[in-house]
Amino acid sequence: MTTQPLPEHGGFSDIRRGDWIDRLVPSAARPYLRLARLDRPIGTWLLLFPCWWSAALAAESWPDPWLMLLFAVGAVVMRGAGCTVNDILDRKFDAMVERTRTRPIPSGQVSVRQALVFLAFQLLVGLVILLQFNLTAVALGVLSLLLVFTYPLMKRITWWPQAFLGLTFNWGALMGWAVVRDGLDWPALALYAAGIVWTLGYDTIYAHQDKEDDARIGVKSTALRLGEQSKIWIYGFYTLTWAGISVAGLLAGLGPAFQAVLTLAGLHLAWQVATWIPDDQSDCLAKFRSNRWFGWIVLAAIVAGRVV
Template identity: 50%
Template sequence: MADLVTTPDTEHPGLLGLLPRRLRGFALLARFDRPVGWWLLFWPGAWAVALAGGAFTHWPLLVWLLIGSIAMRGAGCVYNDIVDRDLDAQVVRTRTRPIPSGLVSVRAAWVWLAALCLVGLIVLVQLRPLAAGVAVASLAPVAAYPFMKRITWWPQAWLGIVFSWAALVGWVEVTGGFGIALLLLYAGAIAWVVGYDTIYALQDREDDALIGVRSSALRLGRHVRAGVVLFYGLAVALWALAIWQVRADPLAPVALLPAAWHLAWQALTLKPDDGGGALHRFRANRFTGLLVFLACVVVGT
């Protein structure tokens, strides 16, 4: 763990390294240097659109969901960093973030947050009223999320509620309502988020324990791998049930086998004390999301 917790949380790869220092601070604040977050927020919405039968007929919706994911994930990161600025200053991995390092002021961060939310508003007006209402309803759990790590050992479950919300929006936009398949898909996405964010939380176990921040990685202790196996297994089971609701064919859930294999690889080879390996497995969930999307496309069309 020692080599991981000393790795800065902000890096300047690629084009971000060419930006002026001030602009780079805003880009880093919205995590534009870490696109994995966009994909993890986007995929549940894409799954819902595909499973509802809209992968091809509603392809512009997928584009809008991606744009919204980039903007609102950035806004969420900015808000999280504003709330957590004191905690971030105490953790080696996060003390170099723009706000605790002084690169971006709190006032400027609020302005940047408002600008990103305006982009989200542009996406919002593309939706039908019911789907737009569902999207707006996400603001409450999003606002509460940064405080969860202070009051519960399972902030990852709350993150699952937030990061899976696009599934509700995508399904309602395509079908005009809710359904059992959607609820199962959404519940499976939450279990998936708990699994991969537990892996991510392994980075900060030592610092979190010192400053009193709670996480599923700390709660599970030496049973982290078993916990991730449990949550990933639950996710696959719920996704299979969602697929069965759409197509009651014994072969339909087979479409999930590649995603199930990929999650099994993550969980069964996870070494909690291997920080680099844990981070690699967390990032691999971009590919997991793609595999589940392809399964939903096959079944939904």
């Protein structure tokens, strides 16, 4: 498979030169790693944490390390597959947006045909990982593909594509519980609902990076829909996130250490919104990325509630 070099670009781009991919990876493979977003792992963390939260919530004590590792590898692969689908479907839009026009497909480094072959490879690896789980989890994993393949289309249809991203990215809240308990129950459903509103918050912040380009080319988002009221709405989304996770822990019978540590997670969300500058692209990205720390704090809260 032949590729073209990364074009020169002086504006605000989500491709960074001189990173570990440029330093360590052969030039022919670089566009594929960037297509899978291996250079920007925050999306993998956001996909992974609901899996880890749920698996820890369902455990009797410490979560199973092997299970956590399988979820981690699966998150890398399936996040990459989702990004590949997204970039294939959005290639014309991406070419018109400053932040995304240097991505591998719109910049011509990877053809659509090459991207489809790469997608098939990622889905095959994902299937191998999925088959390590029980039948309930396998069925849920197959169902998740409906969301993976339809989410990228939602920005053409609704002002709330972030809600559909929430449905997709938090599917692991169901998967983790199903793998441990071989079924679903109210704690997993509460955690899934909390994850959806969490995504509505952080991805609205993320979408504010592109609001001018999105308005120009006709792409919809909660950033455009909520506009100057975004901060108020995100406070609401994050309040529901904290409350939903609290309910999930209560339903799962976690101990008092859970709520104590979870308070720190709530403070982190409050800090995000209070200090966020909606018209600063760099600050939008920084606040979006800070949700990785929220994920770790929630995981610590759940584990503490089980083992302390």
